[in-house]
Amino acid sequence: MNEVSRANQPAASQTGQGEADRRSGNQPRRAEMRVRPTAPILPPSNIQGNALMVVIAIMAFLACLTLGAVSMVRTTAAGWQSQISREITIQIKPDDGLDMDAALVKARDLALTFVGTRSGTIMDDAATARLLEPWLGADLQLDELPVPRLVIVTIDESNPPDFAAMRDLLKTEVPQAFLDDHRTWVDRLVSMARTTVWIGTGVLILVFTAMILTVIFATRGALSGNRHIVEVLHFVGAERGFVAREFQKHFLRISLKGSAIGGALAAFLFATANVWQSSSRATPESEQAMALFGSFSIGWSGYLGIFATMIVIALLTTVTARFTVMRTIDEIDLVRSDPSRSDGLPPS
Amino acid sequence: MIHFENVGLRYGMGPEILRDMTFDIPKRSFQFLTGPSGAGKTTLLRLLFMSLNPTRGIIRMFGRDLSQIPRDEFPMLRRRVGIVFQDFRLLDHLTTYENVALPLRVRGKEEASYRNDVIDLLKWVGLGERINVLPPVLSGGEKQRAAIARALMDRPEILLADEPTGNVDPPMARRLLSLFMELNRLGTAVVIATHDLALMDQIDARRMILTEGRLDIYE
Numbered sequence: 001m002n003e004v005s006r007a008n009q010p011a012a013s014q015t016g017q018g019e020a021d022r023r024s025g026n027q028p029r030r031a032e033m034r035v036r037p038t039a040p041i042l043p044p045s046n047i048q049g050n051a052l053m054v055v056i057a058i059m060a061f062l063a064c065l066t067l068g069a070v071s072m073v074r075t076t077a078a079g080w081q082s083q084i085s086r087e088i089t090i091q092i093k094p095d096d097g098l099d100m101d102a103a104l105v106k107a108r109d110l111a112l113t114f115v116g117t118r119s120g121t122i123m124d125d126a127a128t129a130r131l132l133e134p135w136l137g138a139d140l141q142l143d144e145l146p147v148p149r150l151v152i153v154t155i156d157e158s159n160p161p162d163f164a165a166m167r168d169l170l171k172t173e174v175p176q177a178f179l180d181d182h183r184t185w186v187d188r189l190v191s192m193a194r195t196t197v198w199i200g201t202g203v204l205i206l207v208f209t210a211m212i213l214t215v216i217f218a219t220r221g222a223l224s225g226n227r228h229i230v231e232v233l234h235f236v237g238a239e240r241g242f243v244a245r246e247f248q249k250h251f252l253r254i255s256l257k258g259s260a261i262g263g264a265l266a267a268f269l270f271a272t273a274n275v276w277q278s279s280s281r282a283t284p285e286s287e288q289a290m291a292l293f294g295s296f297s298i299g300w301s302g303y304l305g306i307f308a309t310m311i312v313i314a315l316l317t318t319v320t321a322r323f324t325v326m327r328t329i330d331e332i333d334l335v336r337s338d339p340s341r342s343d344g345l346p347p348s
Numbered sequence: 349m350i351h352f353e354n355v356g357l358r359y360g361m362g363p364e365i366l367r368d369m370t371f372d373i374p375k376r377s378f379q380f381l382t383g384p385s386g387a388g389k390t391t392l393l394r395l396l397f398m399s400l401n402p403t404r405g406i407i408r409m410f411g412r413d414l415s416q417i418p419r420d421e422f423p424m425l426r427r428r429v430g431i432v433f434q435d436f437r438l439l440d441h442l443t444t445y446e447n448v449a450l451p452l453r454v455r456g457k458e459e460a461s462y463r464n465d466v467i468d469l470l471k472w473v474g475l476g477e478r479i480n481v482l483p484p485v486l487s488g489g490e491k492q493r494a495a496i497a498r499a500l501m502d503r504p505e506i507l508l509a510d511e512p513t514g515n516v517d518p519p520m521a522r523r524l525l526s527l528f529m530e531l532n533r534l535g536t537a538v539v540i541a542t543h544d545l546a547l548m549d550q551i552d553a554r555r556m557i558l559t560e561g562r563l564d565i566y567e
Binding site for chain 2: 034035036038039041043228229231232233234235236237238239240242332333
């Protein structure tokens with residue numbers, strides 16, 4: 001190694017001279033030599049890098065939008081189900097010799113004896129008339145018509161009463177009573193809500209798959225433009241880990257920027273829609289939007305999901321960059337061990 | 349320092365590009381590697397730089413049989429060999445200074461620890477005034493010298509140069525040759541692949557002549 005240390009003797013001697021100049025108080029010439037702050041090994045911005053950032057921003061925006069929409073649909077569907085199943089109805093059909101008012105009170109009291117019921121309301125004459133008004137017109141005299149009457153019982157959703165037992169008891173005590181637990185409607189709505197959530201989840205999976213593939217291919221595309229850098233680093237003696245780390249850092253920065261832009265845009269969109277809906281509540285436009293989409297609020301879990309999506313995209317890009325660089329180095333090594341893979345280099 | 353024994357190389361199922369190579373490159377030696385185009389000069393340089401494995405024979409570098417060395421140890425061996433590519437392979441977004449400092453940077457050294465050495469080396473190769481210039485602005489000769497400086501930066505034991513005078517005029521070629529001789533005088537073994545006869549005639553050095561895959565050495 002003696003000859004190695006001698007190899008740069010001119011350089012070393014000049015360095016020594018510079019030190020001597022400094023010590024003797026002379027202004028060293030090197031002081032005039034200013035170098036810029038060391039640039040990163042990978043160019044901070046180039047066409048491929050910018051294009052990748054835009055692709056990541058777009059895919060992050062779409063993925064976050066889908067995630068928010070699915071979370072919204074899920075909340076709305078849960079709301080439908082909950083509002084319907086919160087009530088049951090006891091219907092009493094008129095019959096000869098039946099004291100309707102007494103039967104209504106009896107049915108309500110019977111229902112309230114069950115654990116899991118909360119309150120019972122007898123739909124009075126006025127309310128029943130209002131209910132039938134669209135079909136039978138105003139000024140309806142209920143005494144003149146055999147109109148069934150209703151008792152609405154609210155139940156504890158988390159601890160519902162035994163509907164079969166209640167039905168049997170009512171049948172025994174008030175034979176004209178018929179208990180409707182809205183099961184048919186609830187079942188239909190639950191199935192519709194589930195289908196909607198499944199469709200939403202399916203769309204979410206598709207969008208996330210598209211996002212993953214797009215990010216992987218865009219990262220690999222951006223990396224292919226930097227292959228010469230990998231080769232140079234490899235040939236100046238850089239270890240695999242060093243090269244991979246440099247590329248990881250670079251692509252992590254790009255992906256964080258891209259996914260933050262996309263995610264923030266989606267979050268802003270949801271927040272704006274939510275604010276608009278709150279401020280224009282009870283207007284026809286808002287009611288229409290509410291009926292179609294439910295509430296635009298995605299809650300903290302939705303925003304957390306958007307943040308998680310951003311992190312997933314950033315990690316995905318970084319891991320893809322690492323694997324692609326490792327593979328590029330493997331390919332260079334493969335050429336070493338198998339000259340026939342020599343990229344068509346002329347054996348001049 | 350480097351020993352080739354019955355080395356042969358073929359690409360795939362093709363004919364042997366290099367045949368029965370047996371030679372040594374001693375420490376502090378200076379040699380030209382020459383021969384007509386297509387004779388295999390670049391391939392031989394790639395064997396010397398460990399970017400190709402021979403299809404037969406043994407290569408020993410710094411006392412170690414290359415076929416027995418695990419892959420992870422190659423970067424350490426490459427650090428003992430400097431190479432100047434025919435196409436320079438400078439990174440266009442880095443300044444001359446940053447390109448030359450690259451071998452030290454990839455070894456994880458702090459910039460402050462090598463800044464003065466890099467500047468001194470750049471002055472030594474005549475690029476003292478071009479430190480902050482990007483490669484696209486450099487002339488062919490300046491790029492060549494920057495590539496040489498990069499190869500020398502980590503004080504290699506052997507320098508391999510592929511057609512180092514291919515892109516420069518005769519005065520610059522003479523200047524580069526002086527640089528290589530000075531380097532050799534300071535202890536580094538030098539292998540210059542060239543087919544520039546005028547360049548080789550300027551000094552009395554060992555000649556390795558490749559003809560149709562066979563090597564003849566004239567001491």
